[in-house]
Amino acid sequence: MNCLHYSRTALWGLTNLLLFLLSPPSYGQDNFSMGFSLIADYGINSFDTRGINDFVDSYNDFWGSKLSSPYARFSGKELSHANFGAGLRLVSGTKVGFTGHTAFLLGFGQHQQVAEWENGVQNELGFKVRDWQWTFSSGVHLWNTVFLEGYTGAHIRRIRMTHTTIYQDGSRSLSSEYKLNGLYNGSVSSFDVGFQAGIRIKPVMLFAKVVWPLENFPPGKDLVSLLDEDSPNFPPTDFPSDYPSYATDVIGFVEEDRGLKTDDFEGMRIVFGVEFIFGARVGEK
Amino acid sequence: MKKLIYCCSILSLLSMIACKGDKFKFPDRLDGSWKIVKSERWAILADGTTDQFEDLSDAGSMQIYEPSPPAETLKEFLFTYTNFQGDQVQFNSLLYTDVASSRVMMSQVLCNSPFECDIVWTVDVNKKNKQVWSVYGTEAGFFYAGNRYDASSNDFHLKWTITLERE
Numbered sequence: 380m381n382c383l384h385y386s387r388t389a390l391w392g393l394t395n396l397l398l399f400l401l402s403p404p405s406y407g408q409d410n411f412s413m414g415f416s417l418i419a420d421y422g423i424n425s426f427d428t429r430g431i432n433d434f435v436d437s438y439n440d441f442w443g444s445k446l447s448s449p450y451a452r453f454s455g456k457e458l459s460h461a462n463f464g465a466g467l468r469l470v471s472g473t474k475v476g477f478t479g480h481t482a483f484l485l486g487f488g489q490h491q492q493v494a495e496w497e498n499g500v501q502n503e504l505g506f507k508v509r510d511w512q513w514t515f516s517s518g519v520h521l522w523n524t525v526f527l528e529g530y531t532g533a534h535i536r537r538i539r540m541t542h543t544t545i546y547q548d549g550s551r552s553l554s555s556e557y558k559l560n561g562l563y564n565g566s567v568s569s570f571d572v573g574f575q576a577g578i579r580i581k582p583v584m585l586f587a588k589v590v591w592p593l594e595n596f597p598p599g600k601d602l603v604s605l606l607d608e609d610s611p612n613f614p615p616t617d618f619p620s621d622y623p624s625y626a627t628d629v630i631g632f633v634e635e636d637r638g639l640k641t642d643d644f645e646g647m648r649i650v651f652g653v654e655f656i657f658g659a660r661v662g663e664k
Numbered sequence: 665m666k667k668l669i670y671c672c673s674i675l676s677l678l679s680m681i682a683c684k685g686d687k688f689k690f691p692d693r694l695d696g697s698w699k700i701v702k703s704e705r706w707a708i709l710a711d712g713t714t715d716q717f718e719d720l721s722d723a724g725s726m727q728i729y730e731p732s733p734p735a736e737t738l739k740e741f742l743f744t745y746t747n748f749q750g751d752q753v754q755f756n757s758l759l760y761t762d763v764a765s766s767r768v769m770m771s772q773v774l775c776n777s778p779f780e781c782d783i784v785w786t787v788d789v790n791k792k793n794k795q796v797w798s799v800y801g802t803e804a805g806f807f808y809a810g811n812r813y814d815a816s817s818n819d820f821h822l823k824w825t826i827t828l829e830r831e
Contacts (some may be wrong), residue, residue: 445816496816498710539764544800544819547712552800553767555784556821558812562762609762609769611782626813 397618403653414659418464418482420586420652428453430620437622438494448495450504458508458644460488462652466514468659469621470523474660478516478526480654486510493545501545508539508644516575516588524659526577530590533598537566538644540605540618559625561607563618565641577654584654591647604638685785688792690765691739693792698726702744707820718748725818726828731758741770765790780808786825793830798823 415558431453439449466482481586491505511534518528538565544552589656595601604617617638619625632638705718724745731740743755755773761800768785775781784807785797801822804810811817 429764442814442816446813451821455719498816498819499712500815500821541766544815546708546823547710548706548708548714549712550708550798550800550823551786552798553784553786554799554810555780555782555807556800556802557815562764564763607762609767611761611769611771611778611780611784613779639797 396532398594410661411469412659412661413417414468414470415657416466416480416659417655417657418466418484418652419461420484421461422459422486422648422650423456424459424488424648425455425646426456426458426610427643427646430639433620434618434622434639436537437620441623445497446494447497448493450494450502451492458488458506459491460486460508460510460514462486462510462650464512468654468656470520470659470661471522473523473661474522475519476519476523478528479516480515480528482512482513482514484510486512486515491532497510499547503541503543503545503551505541505543511535512571513659520579523630524579526575526579526584526586528575528577530571530573530575530588531589532571533568534571534592534645535566535568536644537564538641539564539603542618555610556614558612559618561610561612561618562597563605563639565599565605565644567603567641567645568597569593569600569642569645571648575650579656582656584656586652586654588648588650589599590650590654592645600642601640602636603641605641606638638658665746669746672698674689685712686790689739690761690790691759694739694759694761694768694795695730696728697831698728698795698828699831700724700826701829702746702825703747704825706823708823716825720748723747724752728759737761742771743770774807783807788825788829792794795828796825797828798825800824 435450435452463482464482464484465482467655469479471477487509489507491503493503495501510543511623512532514532516528516530520526541553542559542561544557544560553562569592571590571592575586576586577586577644606616614629615633618653619637621637621640624637678682681692700723701716701721702721703723704716706714706716708714727742728739731738737760739759741759757773758771760769760771761767766787768787770783772781773783783799785799788798789796799806801807802809802818806822806824
């Protein structure tokens with residue numbers, strides 16, 4: 380994982396945390412309360428399928444009838460997964476007041492799909508993603524029951540994509556006998572914005588949020604490819620989005636940068652979750 | 665105030681766990697002397713059956729050690745292998761792995777070029793004292809298929825598996 384991602388996210392997170400802790404209105408110590416929260420959510424992830432579906436379409440077209448079962452196209456929801464984490468919730472006032480929340484969440488997702496050749500050899504395209512999120516939300520609450528908040532968050536996604544050859548006896552190869560075999564790595568960091576709404580019943584808050592990444596921010600991330608830097612299969616080290624040029628014109632492929640980009644794997648997320656809040660009730664000791 | 669300190673401590677701990685960088689631990693784990701306790705070769709046929717044409721015990725040894733000068737992700741190795749005909753081959757070169765510990769690469773042992781000269785083993789079993797690695801090929805030979813794009817162009821494939829145990 381790129382150290383730059385961590386330092387950028389950590390700096391951004393610490394700034395927000397400071398703002399979060401300083402942000403409650405100065406009602407006095409008795410008028411706001413902070414609590415600890417545990418969070419579990421499920422995010423329906425949408426990612427940009429253009430790059431990977433360009434690969435799927437061009438690979439299927441290139442090999443045509445030699446594939447008895449071609450790769451299926453991606454819908455963009457394949458990397459949806461659950462996240463778990465912990466955070467702090469701040470509430471001020473009893474009827475109507477300010478609320479804020481910060482949390483750290485971790486989640487894993489994976490997806491595999493297979494294409495089969497006419498002789499029974501299969502290729503498997505496998506994805507494993509690991510997401511780190513540092514989230515901040517703030518807004519208003521009504522009677523500490525209904526919560527309406529704006530959302531901002533830093534999101535780092537580590538992507539590991541494998542292209543494996545599976546032989547007729549079930550043996551799985553990442554070795555170099557076929558050029559596309561390999562482990563392609565990348566990461567993408569995004570700054571997300573959105574809004575969320577929740578209903579709190581005693582310590583349990585059910586919430587839903589919609590978040591989306593800021594377009595091409597941090598700048599330049601659209602230039603980063605998924606790479607297998609450890610493989611002797613280069614050139615190229617990039618996983619292709621344009622398969623025919625990868626297979627027939629390597630120099631053109633590299634010059635025109637036709638690899639699959641890491642920032643394809645971010646997008647809008649619709650999240651449903653539950654937050655267990657311990658404390659954060661004004662007036663409670 | 666006590667609650668706030670607890671909360672901040674838990675958040676800091678979570679951040680530290682999550683922000684722990686990926687480290688290349690696998691090459692270090694491989695350091696030492698290994699015995700090739702088993703060497704097996706098969707042909708994998710199109711109907712899914714296999715035809716074993718080598719099954720050797722005590723097929724050689726492998727020493728993996730720090731190169732000079734030391735490098736964070738590289739090791740030096742000496743691979744000694746005796747095949748079923750009694751012929752001994754010896755490779756002395758550099759070894760590296762990928763970040764997911766799924767492959768072990770022996771650098772430039774087949775020829776002296778950065779292209780198609782490495783042996784890339786797929787790691788089947790990865791334990792402290794036992795490693796099982798496989799490499800594949802076609803009728804044209806192991807390691808690199810004649811046609812490296814079209815997997816349907818071969819009626820059968822070859823598989824070579826070695827089992828290493830720490831000495």
